[in-house]
Amino acid sequence: NAGVMQNPRHLVRRRGQEARLRCSPMKGHSHVYWYRQLPEEGLKFMVYLQKENIIDESGMPKERFSAEFPKEGPSILRIQQVVRGDSAAYFCASSPGPPLGYGYTFGSGTRLTVV
Amino acid sequence: GENVEQHPSTLSVQEGDSAVIKCTYSDSASNYFPWYKQELGKGPQLIIDIRSNVGEKKDQRIAVTLNKTAKHFSLHITETQPEDSAVYFCADGGETSYDKVIFGPGTSLSVIP
Numbered sequence: 001n002a003g004v005m006q007n008p009r010h011l012v013r014r015r016g017q018e019a020r021l022r023c024s025p026m027k028g029h030s031h032v033y034w035y036r037q038l039p040e041e042g043l044k045f046m047v048y049l050q051k052e053n054i055i056d057e058s059g060m061p062k063e064r065f066s067a068e069f070p071k072e073g074p075s076i077l078r079i080q081q082v083v084r085g086d087s088a089a090y091f092c093a094s095s096p097g098p099p100l101g102y103g104y105t106f107g108s109g110t111r112l113t114v115v
Numbered sequence: 116g117e118n119v120e121q122h123p124s125t126l127s128v129q130e131g132d133s134a135v136i137k138c139t140y141s142d143s144a145s146n147y148f149p150w151y152k153q154e155l156g157k158g159p160q161l162i163i164d165i166r167s168n169v170g171e172k173k174d175q176r177i178a179v180t181l182n183k184t185a186k187h188f189s190l191h192i193t194e195t196q197p198e199d200s201a202v203y204f205c206a207d208g209g210e211t212s213y214d215k216v217i218f219g220p221g222t223s224l225s226v227i228p
Contacts, residue, residue, distance in 0.1 A: 033216070042204060043159065043204065091158050103161055106158035109158050
């Protein structure tokens with residue numbers, strides 16, 4: 001009866017490398033949301049996905065960032081050519097989605113450090 | 116566009132006292148308002164939510180009130196305990212369950228024993 005699983009918990013990348021963050025939603029949840037949290041700040045929406053579809057990516061930078069939620073496997077948030085400003089905690093949440101109702105369940109996050 | 120304001124940004128209370136956190140939202144069509152608690156090093160956890168068909172909801176020491184006309188909603192924690200210390204986020208959950216949740220900037224609550 002696992003909740004939302006994110007891995008890795010901590011990720012260190014050098015500038016210019018790629019970061020891949022994984023999120024497995026709760027059992028029965030088909031909607032996934034990614035949020036970014038900078039130190040001492042709130043949660044900023046990045047992208048909302050259903051299986052094989054991006055529903056809303058209005059919060060995701062147009063360059064270097066991409067997200068997917070394939071038919072099989074976890075959702076992936078991919079950051080190419082990372083820069084120091086990408087250092088943050090990235091949280092994934094899942095929900096059962098409409099019409100079953102509201103309410104996100106968050107994972108424990110991936111803390112990305114770019115050195 | 117969507118915007119959620121939250122006050123205060125930090126709050127210190129003595130153990131046993133009450134704590135109140137206030138939020139405002141901008142989208143008059145929104146009708147779902149969750150509150151999340153985030154402890155250090157962890158992900159946010161839903162603690163209570165309210166829909167616009169009610170003005171108040173209570174769960175033990177936690178209550179939330181909603182004034183849809185004024186677009187205000189508040190979290191009230193009574194008889195605070197040290198384990199209530201955390202960052203609390205209000206949020207605008209939108210009009211339908213297809214909408215993304217927009218979070219306020221957070222309130223860091225410290226309960227002093």
